[in-house]
Amino acid sequence: MATNRFTDQMQAYGRWKADLNQAIGNYQQWLERNNMSNPEVDLRIYELLETMKSDRLNIAFVAEFARGKSELINAIFFSEYDRRLLPSEAGRTTMCPTELLYDNQADESYIRLLAIETRLEDISIQEHKKDPINWTTITLDTNSSEKMAEAFKEVMRTKRVPAAVAIRLGLLEAKDNEENAIVEIPMWRHAIISFPHPLLKDGLSILDTPGLNALGNEPELTINMLPNAQAVIFVLSADTGVTRSDMDMWTHYVNPLGADTRHSRIVVLNKVDTLWDELKGEEAIHNSIATQCNSAAKMLGIDPGNVFPVSAQKGLLAKIRTDHELLKKSNILALESILSTQILPQKQTLVRENIIAEIGRMVTESRDLIAARLTAVNKQLKELQGLSGKNEDVILHLMKKTREEQTIYHKSVESFQNNKKT
Ligand SMILES: Nc1nc2c(ncn2[C@@H]2O[C@H](COP(=O)(O)OP(=O)(O)OP(=O)(O)O)[C@@H](O)[C@H]2O)c(=O)[nH]1
Numbered sequence: 112m113a114t115n116r117f118t119d120q121m122q123a124y125g126r127w128k129a130d131l132n133q134a135i136g137n138y139q140q141w142l143e144r145n146n147m148s149n150p151e152v153d154l155r156i157y158e159l160l161e162t163m164k165s166d167r168l169n170i171a172f173v174a175e176f177a178r179g180k181s182e183l184i185n186a187i188f189f190s191e192y193d194r195r196l197l198p199s200e201a202g203r204t205t206m207c208p209t210e211l212l213y214d215n216q217a218d219e220s221y222i223r224l225l226a227i228e229t230r231l232e233d234i235s236i237q238e239h240k241k242d243p244i245n246w247t248t249i250t251l252d253t254n255s256s257e258k259m260a261e262a263f264k265e266v267m268r269t270k271r272v273p274a275a276v277a278i279r280l281g282l283l284e285a286k287d288n289e290e291n292a293i294v295e296i297p298m299w300r301h302a303i304i305s306f307p308h309p310l311l312k313d314g315l316s317i318l319d320t321p322g323l324n325a326l327g328n329e330p331e332l333t334i335n336m337l338p339n340a341q342a343v344i345f346v347l348s349a350d351t352g353v354t355r356s357d358m359d360m361w362t363h364y365v366n367p368l369g370a371d372t373r374h375s376r377i378v379v380l381n382k383v384d385t386l387w388d389e390l391k392g393e394e395a396i397h398n399s400i401a402t403q404c405n406s407a408a409k410m411l412g413i414d415p416g417n418v419f420p421v422s423a424q425k426g427l428l429a430k431i432r433t434d435h436e437l438l439k440k441s442n443i444l445a446l447e448s449i450l451s452t453q454i455l456p457q458k459q460t461l462v463r464e465n466i467i468a469e470i471g472r473m474v475t476e477s478r479d480l481i482a483a484r485l486t487a488v489n490k491q492l493k494e495l496q497g498l499s500g501k502n503e504d505v506i507l508h509l510m511k512k513t514r515e516e517q518t519i520y521h522k523s524v525e526s527f528q529n530n531k532k533t
């Protein structure tokens with residue numbers, strides 16, 4: 112079934128990477144066995160293997176709040192938990208950027224949370240990631256999807272602080288509020304969730320972002336995380352249409368990311384089920400969805416074919432209930448198919464090119480070294496063969512001489528015997 116296609120492709124990609132690792136390891140051992148290794152080559156191979164190990168397929172979800180980013184993630188990747196894994200509710204839900212990945216260095220599954228107050232320090236999230244001590248860690252019980260979903264609610268946590276604190280943290284503009292007013296701010300600046308889901312183990316990493324100016328508040332997202340994502344999925348919602356804040360986000364943060372062979376941008380029109388008017392016929396519904404896609408494409412300045420109408424909510428429900436008809440209607444599989452046939456192969460090409468650039472150089476060096484060695488050995492062989500010819504001549508000569516000497520000796524022995532007789 113197509114539902115498994117992305118899972119299958121990811122699995123194949125994981126196996127391909129493992130085989131590649133193995134081949135590079137074998138090459139390194141071969142170099143050692145043949146005395147062709149040196150510390151510089153060793154280091155290059157080690158670094159390459161480390162890069163491969165930590166390399167991930169990053170897919171980021173970006174949109175205004177309540178467009179259905181988290182629900183879409185649940186529907187595409189985590190439906191087998193038979194529940195809504197990431198919290199998805201009306202209004203603002205995800206309060207901090209949340210990365211979902213598998214950390215193979217850790218002994219257990221976890222949620223790591225970075226306090227919002229770290230915004231006051233001059234230390235980037237990237238820097239903080241190197242030191243788990245700065246994070247609040249919650250151990251995840253992966254045996255229970257209910258407990259997991261409960262623990263994931265941590266990304267929704269907020270707290271109430273005087274406006275002055277929010278201003279100091281850079282979450283509020285001074286003019287917006289009276290300094291003594293109480294405002295709600297996110298409890299956490301960033302969350303990392305690691306658990307051994309097969310897709311995550313095969314190298315998928317998902318970034319779920321909060322709406323409502325999260326991108327403006329955390330420049331690292333726009334400067335570092337989004338440009339590093341293989342695909343950025345921008346989510347619109349059919350129940351709101353393209354609003355001014357959607358347009359702001361698109362214009363300032365998503366559109367400038369561009370799209371090329373290294374990065375893709377996918378625009379999704381979610382919640383199309385709100386257009387499934389039971390009093391309308393199939394064709395009328397189809398037309399109203401197409402009209403929304405066209406007008407969204409026009410506003411964003413992209414091709415209408417590049418706007419994917421889906422229903423994340425119905426897609427998740429259909430997968431949980433194994434309702435094929437509803438799943439088809441939700442169009443979630445079309446989106447999965449784009450990930451499998453466009454995004455993943457792009458990533459594989461990038462990894463392959465990188466390996467060829469690195470290892471290809473080393474293999475050429477090895478080949479040149481072997482060719483030089485072969486030439487030297489051939490030369491030596493010729494010399495030896497030449498010498499062995501000479502040896503043969505010398506031996507023949509010696510044998511002839513020895514035989515002559517032997518005859519003379521026998522003759523003298525004979526004459527000695529004869530003389531003795533006489
Ligand atoms: N009808 C309908 N509702 C949806 C769909 N997808 C999501 N929703 C609802 O929309 C609301 C917001 O969904 P979320 O997944 O929390 O949206 P989000 O973009 O992650 O929002 P933030 O975390 O606040 O940035 C929830 O009540 C969802 O149930 C859909 O396909 N159809």
Ligand SMILES: [Mg+2]
Binds near residue numbers: 321
């Ligand atoms: Mg969310």
